[in-house]
Amino acid sequence: MRLIYTRTSPFARKVLVCAHELGLADALELEEDHPLQAGSRVPLHNPLGKVPALETDDVQLGTLIDSPLICEYLHTLVEGSTLFPSPDSPERWRVGYLHALGDGVMDAAVLLRLQNQRALVHRSEQWTNRWHAAIDRSVATFEMHVATLGAPEGPCTIADVSAACALGYLDFRHPDYVWRAAAPALAAWFEGWSQRDAFVQTAPPPD
Ligand SMILES: N[C@@H](CCC(=O)N[C@@H](CS)C(=O)NCC(=O)O)C(=O)O
Known part of the structure; x- marks a missing residue:
């Protein structure tokens, strides 16, 4: 299998994790x-x-796109994987919700990063505020649901992977964005996840 990726992409990091x-x-x-x-x-x-x-490697299947689909495909290759709960499990929707939330934070944070690279005159205050508000609300939502995330040293789900990659990307590309004070339990969870081997091995390169 061949992964076409960028080392700084949080979506690619999800797949690598x-x-x-x-x-x-x-x-x-x-x-x-x-x-x-x-x-x-x-x-x-x-x-x-x-x-x-x-x-x-499947010629019939060819190339898959979009990190949720790619991660789910990898999950199907390994018997006993806990990454995606089985379709008949009630956990499926909770995990799916948090997975989507983490991916949404990445979307907003990537757009914010692209906008920050433009000349001031080309930036939109309205969109900047919208993306910031979406990230703020999502971090607060993760804080509310933090008890349902997996323990950093235990088996993980795609919700944990997405949350960790989103927070890692905020720290990487938006180091001035202060989220830990408003989300102390999430900060403690992320501190644990930051030590996880799969997360350490996939860290983006320094600029
Ligand atoms: N929903 C997609 C999002 C992927 C995405 O936005 N990737 C960014 C890099 S972080 C990209 O390739 N952007 C190029 C573009 O938008 O043209 C996924 O989960 O894979």
């Missing part, structure tokens, strides 16, 4: 490509022009 958790990291060939750089080959793999994309 899942691969590590599942013992599949060595089965992944990595192809680094930046979708926003001229000459990027990402659109050849994903019509949306986004990373991550996973070229599977």
